[in-house]
Amino acid sequence: ETGVTQSPTHLIKTRGQQVTLRCSSQSGHNTVSWYQQALGQGPQFIFQYYREEENGRGNFPPRFSGLQFPNYSSELNVNALELDDSALYLCASSPHISSYEQYFGPGTRLTVT
Amino acid sequence: GNSVTQMEGPVTLSEEAFLTINCTYTATGYPSLFWYVQYPGEGLQLLLKATKADDKGSNKGFEATYRKETTSFHLEKGSVQVSDSAVYFCALSDPDTGRRALTFGSGTRLQVQP
Numbered sequence: 150e151t152g153v154t155q156s157p158t159h160l161i162k163t164r165g166q167q168v169t170l171r172c173s174s175q176s177g178h179n180t181v182s183w184y185q186q187a188l189g190q191g192p193q194f195i196f197q198y199y200r201e202e203e204n205g206r207g208n209f210p211p212r213f214s215g216l217q218f219p220n221y222s223s224e225l226n227v228n229a230l231e232l233d234d235s236a237l238y239l240c241a242s243s244p245h246i247s248s249y250e251q252y253f254g255p256g257t258r259l260t261v262t
Numbered sequence: 263g264n265s266v267t268q269m270e271g272p273v274t275l276s277e278e279a280f281l282t283i284n285c286t287y288t289a290t291g292y293p294s295l296f297w298y299v300q301y302p303g304e305g306l307q308l309l310l311k312a313t314k315a316d317d318k319g320s321n322k323g324f325e326a327t328y329r330k331e332t333t334s335f336h337l338e339k340g341s342v343q344v345s346d347s348a349v350y351f352c353a354l355s356d357p358d359t360g361r362r363a364l365t366f367g368s369g370t371r372l373q374v375q376p
Contacts, residue, residue, distance in 0.1 A: 153305070180362075182362075182363065182364075184364075189368070189369075190368055190369070191266075191351050191353075191366030191367050191368045191369050192306070192351075192364070192366050193366070194363040194364065194365070197362075197363060205356075205363055207363065239305055239306065241306075241364075243362065246362075247362070248362065249294045249296075249311065249313065249355050249362050250308060250311070251308070251362070251364060252308070253298075253305035253306040253307070254305050255303075255304055255305040256305050
């Protein structure tokens, strides 16, 4: 059974640019959530997708957007990057929308200069 | 809103020592509670969970009991090993909405010395 995978592992962007991060859910999981983890902090919920629809959003501005595809993979897009967007971005999948258990990928380390 | 408070680290212990990492929470309703562990360079792994009051979650020698009266979910292990060195996060689910977003504490780094 393949776990949650994310790409790329690391990337460096310049302030004002746009970035797309990708996530493949664990096999059989139809729900995906994204989290931002700043250095030395706990992860903060960005949003969740279920059946290709956004199913809840944390306290993040609209320049953070997402997509979920029919195969349950997902993208996180961030426009107009700011220095404070530098963080580890974690994707987590769940077997179904009502499940409390989330399985995390290794994350993408984004650095904005 | 929901929040989780963890004891600050780092916690430094010798091998075979007893471990307690304190976690308290604030939530409306009845959340589920979790402990996640993050090893260096890796994502988070679910360590244990409890879904209702007085439940005890356990895994790999770690235990935590859901105490509604004290709104706590302290993590314990009787004898730590060097391989337990990691960052530990306490988290709760969102009890009042259809989504199962997790609210995390800020994490506690554990360092176990041989």
